[in-house]
Amino acid sequence: MKEEIIQTDVLCVGGGIAGLMAAIRASEVGAKVIVADKANTVRSGSAGLGNDHFRCYIPEVHGPDMKPNLESLVRSQVGGPMRQGVFLRTWVEKSFDIVKLWESWGIPMRYEGRYEFAGHGLPGRILASLKYAGKDQKSVLTREARKRGVTVINRVMMFDLINHNGNLVALGIDTRNDRLLVFEAKSVVLGTGLCTRLYPSPTPGHMFNIAYSPNNTGDGRAMAYRAGAALANIELTMRWAGPKYFARCGKGTWIGVLRDPEGKPIGPFVTKPDRKLGDMAADIWHSAFEDFAKSGKGPVYMDCSGISEEDYQYMRHWLEHEGNASFLDYLEEEKIDLKERPVEFSTYEMHLSGGVYYNEKGETSVRGLYAAGDELFGGISGAATFGWIAGDSAGSYSRNAALPDAEEARSHIEAKKQEIRQMLGRARGPAWKEANTALQQIMQEYAGPIRSETLLNAGLTHVRRLKEKVRTTLVAKDRHDLARSLEVINLVDLAELLFLAALERKETRAGHVRVDYPFTNPLLDKLLLVRKGDEGPVMEWKALQR
8 A cells, every 4th residue: 555644734634614614714824734535525524515504693683792692502402412601602702703704705694685594493582593505615615725725635534543642643545546645734623523324324224314424424533532532422412303214404494383193283382384483393302203103193294384485485495505405306306395295204313412522722632633513513603613713723733833753653554554454455254334234233222212221231242342343354345445444443433432421421311311310410411521541431520611
């Protein structure tokens, strides 16, 4: 395998919203910046097909008091498990600056000339989700990054981060050519997004039919942990919802009411379609669809009947920007009129809502290592805001930092090269999809919607057996298989940590349901940090800032 050493001030791992924003800002403060992306930054990641909501505080809309907006963020689907005062305040204070930046770059942040707030709303409460046309946001951010001299390297699977005496060396494989890329970077920003493919999709036979990008497999979390950084609340999971069997985000975009088969609204918030509010029932009652199914009172339908043609076209416009073009095509093909026919909704796959622990400056617990966006939480707005902040921090740090020397980590690099050679050289053994499917089965049955000490201990045993088999028997026929195999290795590492953290959190909170500890313990309203110790994972409880 050919080896290429690449030097830079700042390496952004992942070219999503967080990674590109970090790259743009780091270059502006004078750093030499490289973005390494597994796919192509123009359409990669969960934001690749668009988005239509940007959580923010705009004084001219919301008034001079930021507190109601901050409280709205804490109550939102992205604020619950990580509600830290300084962190969230920094986000809200900076959010309008990012809106203005995006607008100046050509991303349409206004609707018909005004800032439009709608969706994910509660009656009588502040609306904090700005409607914007994000279909082409990734191409705009890629253009802005390149305009500032950022080097974008696409089709690179970053799979390991070596922390050698406080110096960071990152490893990636070229997914098209026989190259191992060794990055000597003064600082590293992780922006690899959510962790998907840990649990089965709503249609298990189709692994990639999931609400978010199937390429986002928690690589940043796994790399950060192995490099010594702390992960936060890795045991907490969340689930999204939308049209059944057609896994697409955008439930806050729908103008309708969630109803049972008898036509009764499942929540108390709206009784008729409301363009401004949507229906927050699913945002607050995450298990609603499963609960209705288990009780025999389901299914649950999104009912848009009675909406005006103007509201219908308004909804279609935003669904397209939310990345639902294929769903809209399906409606046309099947001649389904949403104004007349309710659509069955369901819950999608579980994914992690915890991740790499970083503070309001984007700093992790490892010097020179930064993270942003869905490495922890936050959605598009959080990714854009903390990507910008992390880029500023990483760029400033690199001014006085020395370049690492990859030769000091040579033994680690050679061990990884040998592991790759073995996967490519084996004649027989399981492929990545078989291993990924086995992992999903274990996660769903032993650390899924129902957890207990006995289930978690049994599942941990299975995951550890799988971890050993994955590292010693996986077969990769080509570069594509190799990249997927490296993803699975990262997923299995995270699965083991999830089981350990789930055993440690002896309560029920968010998507972590312990039937042997059925209530939420206010004394455990804390971050559960896990980091690599000399003899294995080490747990630490950290109080939340208020």
